[in-house]
Amino acid sequence: MIDWTGVFPAVTTKMRQDGSVDIDATQAGVERLVSSGVSGLVMLPMxxxxxxxxxxERERVLRCAVEAVAGRVPVLSGLAAITTDDAAAKARSMKSWGAEGFMAFPSLxxxxxxxxxxxxxxxxxxxxNLPIMIxxxxxAYGVDVDPVALEQLAGIPEIVCIKEESGDVRRVTDIFNALGDRFVVFCGVDxxxxxSVALGASGWVSGMTNAWPTECVKLFDLCRQGRFEEARPLYRILTPAFHLDTSVKLVQYIKMAEHVACGAPExxxxxxxxxxxxxxxxxxxxxxxTVEALAGLN
Incomplete structure (x- = not known):
């Protein structure tokens, strides 16, 4: 059973300079995240x-994450495909590789x-029968799962959560007003x-947590506890880096953040x-x- 609250980083897949998957570095990144207190992992996001x-390669990455986690936190898998049949087949395969749930994209x-x-x-x-986060x-994808669409999905128990990344934070309140507590709402943009937490989001799928997991978990926890006066200085320090999460080059930018923060491959x-x-x-x-400012805050 997944506890749908807390920080669920969208985990980078580490590569070597030649573009091959680096399993050892990927597992090291997973260990760093779990040891820093994240509540779950989303492997194979975009x-x-x-x-x-x-x-x-997807199988190797997902299996290596499950091995590294060893049951300490739930492991979700990104589920991305073009056709419905392919998406369903991928879901069945990923379940067999150890996925405990999915973060499901619209058709690509x-x-x-x-x-x-x-x-x-x-x-x-x-x-x-695994739970799904929409x-x-x-x-990015031109498809909006708005409250009207969610109302039509409310009778499907496997659909549990929505990662809300419409860019309009007011959508959090619109979802609660339309559907009450039927769906768990995760913030999807750093x-x-x-x-988002101030408005009722109970989780966070985060990119920059790959670089600063301890600080991001602390930020989330302060927000969830309503300690916004303490959260704001940390949030203000991290926000310029968080803005990089909204770029079309977020993969390069966040991997560079990991490289600067902890030496992970870029x-x-x-x-x-x-x-x-x-x-x-x-x-x-x-x-x-950001690194300098965090050191000064600490």
Whole structure:
């Protein structure tokens, strides 16, 4: 049984410079997260380069995470596909590899309308008996699982949670007003976590937690306890780095944050390329300033 509260980082898949998957570094990252107090893990999110991996690589990554976690926290898997049949097949495979639930994307190949979106998630729920977190990111994927769609999914017990990343923090309140406590609401964008928890979100799927897990868990806990005066200074320090989570290059930026914070590999798989030039310098400057400010706060 998953306790749907706390920080569930969207975990990066570590790569070598040649683009091959680095299982040892991935397991080291998982251990660092769990040891820092996160409440769960989301393996194979888009931040984990899900769409760039083969099925064999996805299996290795998910199994290595389950092995490293050893039952200490739940392990969810990103579930991303183009067709309904492929998504259902992936769900069954990922369950056999150790996934305890899914963070399910809309179809990656087609912008479904509301009727099609509802049917998509109904079909995924029917594929296994594992719980599902809907990943709602209309900015990136052009599909909005709004309160009207959620009302049509409310009778499906496998659909438990929504990762809310519409970009409008008011949506948290709209969901509660429309559906009460039927769905657990997770914040899905790092630079809205304080606001989202203040409005009732009980969890956080976070990218930058990969870089600063202890600080992000502390921030979340302060917010959940209503200790906003204590949370604000930490939030203000982290927010410039959190803004990097909203870029199309969030994979490169967050891996660079891990590299700056703890020496983890920065490498990604093509077509993503390493940061260069002024962009690289600017991102590193933001991250190094964050490291310095955190040291001063501590």
């Amino acid at each position: 931040l984990g380069e899900n769409a760039s991996l083969t099925d064999a 190949g087609y912008r479904t309308d509301r009727r099609e979106t509802v049917e998509w998630y109904r079909s995924l729920a029917a594929a296994t 990943y709602n990111n209309p900015i 630079d809205q976590i304080l606001e 490498w990604t798989r093509a077509p993503r390329l390493p940061l260069v030039g002024d962009e690289r310098s600017s991102v590193i400057a933001t991250l190094e300033k």
